[in-house]
Amino acid sequence: MDIFTIAIWVITAGLLVLSFIKDKVKTKDALRKALFMGRGMALSIFGVIFAIGLILALLPPEQIADIIAKQNVFVATIAAAALGTVTLIPAFIAFPLIGTLATAGVGIMPSVAFLTTLTMVGVVTLPLEKREFGTKFAVTRNALSFIFAIVIAVIMGVIL
């Protein structure tokens, strides 16, 4: 295992022991929350993972990198951002996926744009957001998030 995985296991185990010493009932509640969060997502996560596996078999990461390299980098970034708005991939699958694509040579700007809109802009959750907050709020927030996702991507592309 790598250092980051070990770190997160050690930190979590430490906090869990501390939490258990302080309050058994609260700790049990927390574990129950964790279990149900996992159970609620497990099936859809497997669906997403196997879909990604199949897509990468049909369209290998090197080919994706090749296609993106042929485009104008800003067009590719905007396209990646747009793809992110309609995709539902949990972040802990998105990171290794972006890792795979980056290793294959996909540029940093499209990767960051995809990563940011993936979680911050939700076309699928827009109707729900509209119902709770009204159209003006939902549209403004999602539109600004999209624009700033591209700004974040461009700045990161310049820095890194």
Next chain:
Amino acid sequence: MSKAVKFIKNNLFLLAVVIAYLTITIIHPSLGALGIKNSGYYVKEMLMIMPVIFVLTALLDTWVPKETIIKFLGKEAKTKGVVLSFLLGSISAGPIYAAFPFCVMLHKKGASIRNIVIILSSWAVIKIPMLLNEAKFLGFKFMIVRWVITVIAILIFASITNKIVKDKDLPQGKAQEKSGVYINRDACMGCTICTKKYPQLFQMDRKKANVKEYSNLDMELLDSAIKSCPVKAIEYN
């Protein structure tokens, strides 16, 4: 609806993936096998990190005193409110759609539009337990740079939203706001904690929590159930 039909309806995407695999494997067996092999890598990575992420998220969600934070989110609390909004969003558990009703509740309690946008955005992109996972796959430098730039970007567009959207643009006094105890069944993920805290009031019905008929309430029990709900699905007016 029979259980099988319901299961298929709830997992249409999974079914589509299975059918795609079968079709491709029949036409081109090596591609199907490669797909499974690719997926194996992600399944392994997921199993290594997902359990701890969920436990860590749930622990943060349980121990950080949210009630105290919420008190400071009003319009006059400037810098403090902004910092606390970031904190609240990045430690909260649950999917983003659970954040919507939670933020509506905060807005009613006086949180500004700016702070609500900050909470929603940080809930989405800067989950603290995820940062180590990001560093693992994309590098420590990448994670820090992205984190800093994203926080700055969120601050800027939260201010812009605050200028464009006024408090009156948000739906006022919705029909949804029933009096008494109410459970948002869209948000409920069926963790059964409320039925353990206050079994006289809450029961499970089709894998989600439900409010039983009641005549008088034990406010202490109700309060502990509301506080321990991981997706803030219980409301009391």
